[in-house]
Amino acid sequence: MRRKLRSTLSSAAVVGLLLAVLPNAASATPSRGVTGVTIFEHVVGDTDYVLREVTIAPGGTTGWHYHPGPVYGYVKEGLLNHYDSSCASDGVYRAGQVISEASGPGYVHIGRNLSDKPLVIEAFYQNPVGQPLAVDAPNPGCPFE
Structure with a gap:
């Protein structure tokens, strides 16, 4: 038995x-050309709070993905081109600007650095404990990655 x-x-x-x-x-x-360094991580209850500095090289991309929890970002340097799953740009963010991203598989998106300079973002994640910060997703049919 x-x-x-x-x-x-x-x-x-x-x-x-x-x-x-x-x-x-x-x-x-x-993703291509993406590196990240964790600056801070702390668990409170069932939420993992994580602050990361994410750098995307010129021509780099995050790849299509979604987040299990909400994410708030501050563009420290460079230019972020952000697209949703309809292939439409849902924002271009310059140094000094902030971005927020909803959570869940219903909000698949991609971040791209189309410039010739590095893009640096301070990203703050409110993530369910035990979940990855991002979940890879297939290209929703857009002519770019």
Whole structure:
């Protein structure tokens, strides 16, 4: 009985892992030219508060993604071109400006640095504990990544 239970649980875990990983791995749009440094991280209750400095190299992109929790950003240097899943620009943000991003798979978006200078953003995440800061998503049909 114990052996059968262990075998069933192991099989279920493998199937769950394959279902969770394989579809996204095949269609996700990876970031290019993005680096990040965590400045601050603190958990309060079921929320993980994280402050990161994110740098996107000239011509770089975040790749299509969404966030499990809301994100607030401050453009420290450069120019951020931001697009939603309709392929439309939903903002161009310059140094000194702020941006907020909604959470959940209903808000797939991409950030691009179309300039010839680095883009630096201070990003503040209010994330559910145990969740990644961003979840890769497939290109929703836009002619760019």
